[in-house]
Amino acid sequence: MHWPKPLSRMLKNTLSKSIQYSAEILHSRILYSNDNPYLDSIFAPQRQEHFSTQLMVEGQIPAELDGALMRIGPNPILVKNPRNYHWFTGDGMIHALRLKGGKAHWYKSSYVGVASVQKKLHRPLIPGKTRGVADAVNTNVINFAGKIWALVEAGAYPVEVNSKLESERHHLFKNEEDLPFTAHPHVDPETGDIHAVCYDALSQNKVFYLHIDSHGKLKHQVEFPVKHGPMIHDCAITKSQVLILDLNVNFSVRSALKGSMLPYQWNPKRQARIGVLPFGGKVTDMRWYEIDPCFIFHTVNAYDLNTGDIVMDAVVHSKALIRSIQGPIEDQDIRLERFIFEQGTGKVTRTVLSNIKQEFPRINEAFIGRQYRYL
Template sequence: MDNRYLQGNFAPVTDEVTAFDLPVSGTIPDHLDGRYLRIGPNPRLDGPGAVDPDGYHWFIGAGMAHGLRIADGSARWYRNRWVRPEGDELAPNTNIVQHGGRTMALVEAGSPPYELTDELETVGRCGFAGDLAAGYTAHPHEDPTTGELHALSYSWTRGNRVDYSVLDTAGRLRHQVEVEVHGSPMMHDFALTEHYVVIYDLPVTFDIDMVAGKMPRPLRLPARLALNRVIGRNPLPDALVGAMARGNGAPSQLPYSWDDDYPARIGLLPREGNSADVRWFEIDPCYVFHTLNAYEDGDEVVIDAVRHERMFATEFTGPYEGLSSLVRFTVDTVAGKVREHRYDEHAQEFPRHDERLTGQRHRFGWSVGLDGPAPGDSVLKHDVVGATTLARPLGAGKEVGEFCFVPHADDAAEDSGVVMGYVHDRVTGLSDLVLLDAETLEDVAAVHLPVRVPAGFHGNWAPTAS
């Protein structure tokens, strides 16, 4: 087996573990009271639902949630649990957030979110998912002013339509708008500003042959003809599309690839507008998985994001097509043009900001340095005003996951707090939850786990409700 996304720290763990009273180096700030939650793929390699190692794509693995409870300066427990979906649905594996008093495991492309208990046991589908035409997203953004959760959801079953939705503070669906895009793109993230939803319509698109090619030979031509009706036009009935997507078993391949002929553009949708109100602005071909933050500056919309030159053009098991860098897209709404500026040359991903400033002007951001297709050993802090980047290597043999920011207090300065995330040690084969000072990136504390947390996706701090 030579699939890199099934080896090293990408390899799945086989057991669900519960551990209490974990050892800590350094000092956990007393004010931290909550759970650090993170999720990622943890595929089964044998038995029912096992993936095909040769064609396995990292994004497809069954979801496993990891949680660490912190209170009173101590690490009370660690748990990892598979997300257990209904029937043959894809288990959410991409993000885990707390909203409206619920813990939600999320994935994109039409699959519904699932609610988890505080101890990460699966409850079932979130109730609002039945109201959403395209399932949900892996990357909702909470408006810090209203507390509402905004999302942009896509699915190839929806053809050239994506859905913008807003959940109120109780988790009820308040607003939903259907938006027409160019074709059937993969939209992993979006951005939110005071007045706009920022839409990335970029050249990673649904690939018909990846689905129809796996069908039994007599069904391939009819499947292609049927799927061609979906792409860029009207969706087919969900039951028919679902049957074609499932093919002969559990999916292992992500049916999206780079399309040189697809135009790259950024759209600005007024928050209370509809599809006809979107303004589109062309940019150079690229792909964006993750936004750091966005805001408005007079007639301009400023978007800081990690830009990839291309994606899924030659590598179809995971997101590695060369350099990725932090850039600023400045949309001039008067001139109708977009300027692009690269901040530095660090290969990186998983950009995060102080989420008290979502949609507002920010100065700082944090991300993870990459070493080829794998996480590197460095945490990066960007000062987008001072145009500087501070890199903190955590040491040889370390692999750093996404770090998120937690302020010391509600009214603390933008970088007054800690950033936290899981770090794997290749020497010991175990992982720690590491807390760094957000301003200096110096050590604050490390919680030592008795297990390995595989390389995964997104993590968030979920404070205990007061």
């Protein structure tokens, strides 16, 4: 059923507010430890933004490195109830280290200036339209189309950030479309184009594939139907195709009503599948491969074989986001796997490459979508 846009928007807003209100009411009723590992030790938030030019260096910095090394992560300004804080929902903070001529020139940390952050810090709102059920932008920072972007999944627009780490504007690059984006797009090293698989937490029945050219203009989009509101944190690309991960962590109203600020939960009953869509293809060109239940936060890489088959390497969780409302602390059997998708038969072969528990895999990005050797 298709609702008129104003009514559809109103229903989404009502659903969002209802879930948030119900979660807040039930916070005090949750029987959960006050200890939260995502507010302690290496996860403990910085209490303020920093800038320093007095940096101590151990060892030697290669003189060839010239640029800013950046990372982003959740850094909550205020946590009212630690037992209900979820790692994925904290206010975003970007950290940057400027390297040049074998020296570390400065370090700076700065909050991503979304509305909730600016209000807490009593700062003016940044321009640009906003969208999504929540505004925390805290998951990835990339350099694309000559600009720096802070990213998150589930609906919010990217935030453009300048070289001083000042947030400048919310927008979907050079586009006016009302579309969600993702925390983990992939840039084709030959074309500079970006490929993204995006979902909106308020629309559990559809997901978008976006192909954006190297200048930031939307080149192609495909909307395809899904069930159960899957969390799709990452995707993978080859030279010619995109892989969509429709797996076993799904939107859960029950989780929201229990007080979770991130209402996604392990769902072993649904059929896990991975879709393959050619660049420029239509929804009818999608090929789905069914696999055993699992979840993938991060892929490593994917590439085409001469046979027409596809290889994808990824860090696989046999179960994820099971019960905890604080983060993936209970995730089980995390391993590095290789998937081979046979084009002719529709068969998927899975091979464990390493049983060492791991996450956040990285490769040389010049080999994205290409056969590679080092991880």
